[in-house]
Amino acid sequence: MNEQLLEQTWNAIDPDRLKQLLFDLVEIYSPSGKEEDVQLHIESVLQSAGVTVQRQKVDEERFNLVVTMGDAEPDLFLVGHVDTVPAWDIDDYGPSEEWGVVRGLGAADMKGGCAAMIEAWLALSSLPKAEQPSVGLLLAVGEEENGDGSSLFLKTCTPRWAVIGEPTSLVACFNHYGYVEVSLTTKGRRIHSSLPELGHNAIESMLRFLLLLDRHPLFDRRQSQLVYSIREMSSSRAGFVVPDQCDTWIDLHLPPGITTHQVKEAIQICAAEARRTIQDLDLEIEFEFSAEGYDLDLDNPLVEALESACPKLNLPLKFAPFRSHSDGNLFQQAGCNPLILGPGSLETAHTADEQTSLQEVENAARIYAALALQGIGPP
Secondary structure, three states, X not given: OOHHHHHHHHHHOOXXXXXXXXXXXXXXOOEOOOOHHHHHHHHHHHHHXXXXXXXXXXXXXXXXXXXXXXXXXXXXXXXXXXXXXXXXXXXXXXXXXXXXXXXXXXXXXXXXXXXXHHHHHHHHHOOOHHHOOOEEEEEEOOOOOOOHHHHHHHHHOOOOEEEEOXXXXXXXXXXXXXXXXXXXXXXXXXXXXXXXXXXXXXXXXXXXXXXXXHOOHHHOOOOOOOEEEEEEEEEOOOOOEEOOEEEEEEEEEEOOOOOHHHHHHHHHHHHHHHHHHOOOXXXXXXXXXXXXXXXXXXXXXXXXXXXXXXXXXXXXXXXEXXXXXXXXXXXXXXXXXXXXXXXXXXXXXXXXXXXXXXXHHHHHHHHHHHHHHOOOOOO
């Protein structure tokens, strides 16, 4: 890495501009499917700085933003998603700051990372053209739902490396949990709730199956590394009756070494046992989405860049697996090597207390700039 270029780029990072950008991004409500307003704002910020921005249409009024610099095809893309989960309180989702901590929907997941990437890009674009690295920037839609933004991008471009700014507290995640999303439906017979013996309660069937599933060694929280979370449960509601349908969604996060096939097979085995042992069980199972985990070799140029940059920022270099789902799974499946690293933490993401610190966001911008300036070298 050219230390002079790194210093020049870091000097071009503007903390005040970065803070304003973060506030603007959090202020704009952009749940999955309604990302147009935030993309228009980002596009305006980049174009005002003289950056050429390409729109990549994903759906009606939904588009990715793609930017490149340098003379060669980028081997590295900085990747952020601009969508968030829906607001807990539509009247109170915007940003607030206290003692350098910014709170608000998307502050961690992942508008802090997006703001840092955009600021790093603006700093890099201030370099003389001949000194600018060949690097790309993707600001994608739809990550919190089905990853349709990144999926479309990967049909047209598969960089060798990607840096994805999910919240990791700046811990470098070169390995990543897999993910399986499961929907379960049990059906019963509706009857007046004062006569349950004449009907069949779909909720009771669901609970019995979930208790059986919990006893399988793979899903036993006391002995398995697999993360098993019942995300949602709902039933048919029609007044004072025994419910005739119950729907449940389960998130399963798989540490490297456990495959999606193992998980699906274990669930089917439990279902076969349940059908033998639970009276009148009517159970349907759908695997709505799955992605394998991965474990990248740490002997790579991005680790070299981190080993150089982190001491300069007085930051420890830490490695850990990323234990949530992200677009990193999609990038890895497409043949890219994704590093997950960003400001904020999963502990507050998707909660009413979502937050990140301005110092972490600024440090992230400096790290992204260093990674962009690192020569990737031959495959």
